[in-house]
Amino acid sequence: MTCWALLAVKPPHLGKSRLASVLSGAQRERLIRVMLAxxxxxxxxxxEIDQIAVVTPATELLPRGVIALDDPGGGLNHALGAxxxxxIARGADEVLVLHADLPSLSASExxxxxxxxxxxxLALAPDRHGHGTNAxxxxxxxxxxxxxxxxxxxxHMDEAAARAREATVINLPGFAMDIDEPADLQHFLGTEGSLLESALGTEGSLLESPLTPRSSTRWTPRPRNFSLLHAVEHG
Incomplete structure (x- = not known):
């Protein structure tokens, strides 16, 4: 089985508008870049992930080895469907769709x-409130x-029922914690704040954050490697 991951990412200057009351535009852009990385x-x-694709017009955000897909317009759901x-046309048997603002997400999850x-x-990952879907x-x-x-x-549960598909609901901390609202930001700062404290500081602090890149990845020989440092510096 071949499993691809699929994300959709806005240009950083257009993202996280609901955080505008607590973060400057520059801080929001840095936060988006760090969370994506x-x-x-x-x-x-x-x-379990064989390849990654991202629907975005901001291809400069993507490190080497990640596939960029054109945004056809029509909104998020239309873009993800396309x-x-x-x-699938490229040979994917399975697709994992997830958001790019899940800073606690781990490989094991x-x-x-x-x-x-x-x-x-079919599986769904609800957010920590049980209202949204993060994957x-x-x-x-x-x-x-x-x-x-x-x-x-x-x-999404209604859509599954309409398609006569059984949905497995999976609650995992890393999938549950997204950052959309100031309350989400405050919650995360109270639990794993080092990431955001770095992101919201100076540009230099991003490079001094605990998110240090591995010297190599399992994708390097294929070649499908990407560098977290590259994503932060050049995103």
């Missing part, structure tokens, strides 16, 4: 999510419409 790093280390079809999702061929795992090429947005977890 953290998610890519976790995907790189995950045993992205999934493109990956990604592997667990994919493995559990294979039992039914969807889909096996096969059957029809499924993404429903990200307000109350997306309920809407």
């Amino acid at each position: 953290r998610v890519l790093d976790a995907l790189d280390a995950a045993e 992205g999934r079809r493109a990956l 990604i592997d667990s999510f994919v493995r559990q999702g294979r039992h039914t061929g 969807v795992f889909l096996a096969g090429d059957g029809d499924f419409s993404f429903r990200f947005g307000t109350s997306s977890f309920t809407r």
